[in-house]
Amino acid sequence: MLIEKYDLEVFTPPCEPGAERFAARARLTIDISEALPYLNATLRGAVYLPEAQALIWKKGGHNIAFHAYEVATSNVEDRDGAEKELKGLIDLINRTWERRAEITPDYTTRQRPTPMAIFKLLPQTNCKQCGEPTCYTFAIKLAASQKQLADCPPLAEPIYADKLAALESIVIEAPKIG
Ligand code: SF4
Numbered sequence: 001m002l003i004e005k006y007d008l009e010v011f012t013p014p015c016e017p018g019a020e021r022f023a024a025r026a027r028l029t030i031d032i033s034e035a036l037p038y039l040n041a042t043l044r045g046a047v048y049l050p051e052a053q054a055l056i057w058k059k060g061g062h063n064i065a066f067h068a069y070e071v072a073t074s075n076v077e078d079r080d081g082a083e084k085e086l087k088g089l090i091d092l093i094n095r096t097w098e099r100r101a102e103i104t105p106d107y108t109t110r111q112r113p114t115p116m117a118i119f120k121l122l123p124q125t126n127c128k129q130c131g132e133p134t135c136y137t138f139a140i141k142l143a144a145s146q147k148q149l150a151d152c153p154p155l156a157e158p159i160y161a162d163k164l165a166a167l168e169s170i171v172i173e174a175p176k177i178g
Contacts, residue, residue, distance in 0.1 A: 002030065002093060010086075021074070022079055023075075024074075025071070026070065026071045033053045035066075035096060035097050036054070036055045036066060038099075039092075040055055040108070041106035052067075062074065072086075114143065118142050121166050121167045122163070125154065143171075149167055
């Protein structure tokens with residue numbers, strides 16, 4: 001077993017005070033960097049960032065990050081859910097590591113989308129609900145991982161479902177854990 005013990009912390013992200021969402025973080029006592037290319041090979045939509053020794057993944061609306069000594073998840077509805085989610089992720093890492101002889105590790109990464117590529121998929125109404133003066137300003141910040149797709153409320157409307165799905169497939173979002 002790769003991860004035998006870890007310290008678990010569940011909290012409301014300080015960057016979202018008063019939010020009814022929770023984040024959880026497991027601090028590890030061992031370096032799991034070598035497991036990341038195996039996870040990259042098996043997790044659909046994962047983004048491997050070798051220079052940061054990190055892997056970012058989105059699962060069921062939860063933002064997940066695997067780092068050398070830490071696993072984190074955010075955007076979870078309640079404390080129990082956050083704890084359960086994180087325990088599931090630790091099991092996933094251990095299972096993947098145990099199966100590594102059957103998996104071809106994937107060291108490839110994905111390019112960040114340009115602000116223009118993102119802008120083309122936004123509602124382009126400049127409604128300012130995201131706190132930015134224009135959709136293009138939002139696109140610049142989203143491309144730099146300074147904003148999240150959830151910060152644009154209109155994208156949740158059914159008429160933008162196709163655009164949201166396309167954005168989710170190209171945007172690299174880091175978990176918002178403070
Ligand atoms: S909330 Fe969305 S639609 Fe409104 S300005 Fe921001 S990016 Fe554009």
